[in-house]
Amino acid sequence: MFAYGNVKQIENTLKKLIIVFDGKPYSFIKNFSLSKDSKIISGIKHRFYSEDDVLKLFIILNKEIKKHKSIKQIFLQGYNISDENVKTEYQIFQNTL
Structure with a gap:
């Protein structure tokens, strides 16, 4: 979302996100609350993604981290060491979110 x-x-x-995360992105997302954190996200947007899109991303990531304990665990659900690339893992990750 932010890499283009x-x-x-x-x-x-x-830089804006690092300030919001206070250097602890996992902790911020794990403990994210729309009611308490939406104000500090205010004004953060990137290209075609609005502030509302950023909030939705954090809501989704928060939910999935609580469910799977980490983003890595979501990615590893489809991991197979014999795969030539991570296409399958990425598709499972994308579908989970």
């Missing part, structure tokens, strides 16, 4: 556009634009968005 010109480098300066990506850096600016990521």
Whole structure:
């Protein structure tokens, strides 16, 4: 979501997020609450994604981290060491979210 556009634009968005995360993205997302955190997300958007899209991303990630304990666990659901690439794992990850 934040990894496209010109480098300066990506850096600016990521700097804003790092401040919001207080250097602890996992903790922030795991403990994310729309009622308490929506104000600090205010104004964060990236290219075609609005502030509301960013909030929805954090809501989804929060739900899935609570369910699976980590984003890595979601990705590993489809992991097979014999796969030539991570296409299958990525598709499962994408479908889970």
